[in-house]
Amino acid sequence: QKEVEQDPGPLSVPEGAIVSLNCTYSNSAFQYFMWYRQYSRKGPELLMYTYSSGNKEDGRFTAQVDKSSKYISLFIRDSQPSDSATYLCAMKKGYGQNFVFGPGTRLSVLP
Amino acid sequence: EAGVAQSPRYKIIEKRQSVAFWCNPISGHATLYWYQQILGQGPKLLIQFQNNGVVDDSQLPKDRFSAERLKGVDSTLKIQPAKLEDSAVYLCASSARGASGGSNTGELFFGEGSRLTVL
Numbered sequence: 001q002k003e004v005e006q007d008p009g010p011l012s013v014p015e016g017a018i019v020s021l022n023c024t025y026s027n028s029a030f031q032y033f034m035w036y037r038q039y040s041r042k043g044p045e046l047l048m049y050t051y052s053s054g055n056k057e058d059g060r061f062t063a064q065v066d067k068s069s070k071y072i073s074l075f076i077r078d079s080q081p082s083d084s085a086t087y088l089c090a091m092k093k094g095y096g097q098n099f100v101f102g103p104g105t106r107l108s109v110l111p
Numbered sequence: 112e113a114g115v116a117q118s119p120r121y122k123i124i125e126k127r128q129s130v131a132f133w134c135n136p137i138s139g140h141a142t143l144y145w146y147q148q149i150l151g152q153g154p155k156l157l158i159q160f161q162n163n164g165v166v167d168d169s170q171l172p173k174d175r176f177s178a179e180r181l182k183g184v185d186s187t188l189k190i191q192p193a194k195l196e197d198s199a200v201y202l203c204a205s206s207a208r209g210a211s212g213g214s215n216t217g218e219l220f221f222g223e224g225s226r227l228t229v230l
């Protein structure tokens with residue numbers, strides 16, 4: 001079993017839809033969770049960061065962490081064609097630890 | 112603020128040849144990382160530098176990969192000899208996190224990557 005898993009997609013949705021992207025993980029020691037967005041032929045850029053369990057909202061984006069289920073989600077409201085990218089989840093155990101990345105989910109938002 | 116700079120953007124070589132990638136991190140960032148991203152996979156850490164010292168190189172294939180950060184600023188990643196399975200994007204990232212922790216998030220700032228094709 002891989003340490004961090006994501007559905008690779010591709011996921012295609014119409015413009016304006018609500019998108020749900022998910023990651024599952026096996027190591028209960030993970031405490032810091034991030035979502036990165038990666039456009040084609042570009043480096044990843046940080047979207048959302050959460051510590052431990054709970055929700056965090058930033059504009060059209062909401063990140064949720066359920067540590068009891070070892071499951072994290074990223075919701076995108078009112079999705080736009082500009083949201084078309086690969087979304088990578090990343091997580092780490094502690095303050096000075098390195099992040100482990102999921103394989104990414106490719107999202108296409110169709111106009 | 113200038114981002115992480117990498118070069119070259121694209122490189123095509125034959126197997127058993129050598130290649131080198133260069134990275135210049137964001138000014139003032141003490142920590143520099145090299146990641147390998149194979150098509151369809153997430154980035155995998157190859158090596159982490161704190162200033163000019165190696166913090167983690169546990170996943171670096173040391174028989175063929177080497178990296179240095181001589182003056183604690185820019186860095187070079189070398190592959191010699193290259194294998195077909197080294198075809199990937201090599202991402203450089205930097206972080207403001209210092210040896211004692213620094214940034215709470217340890218946010219990574221990535222360059223655009225160097226895409227390597229080994230034929």
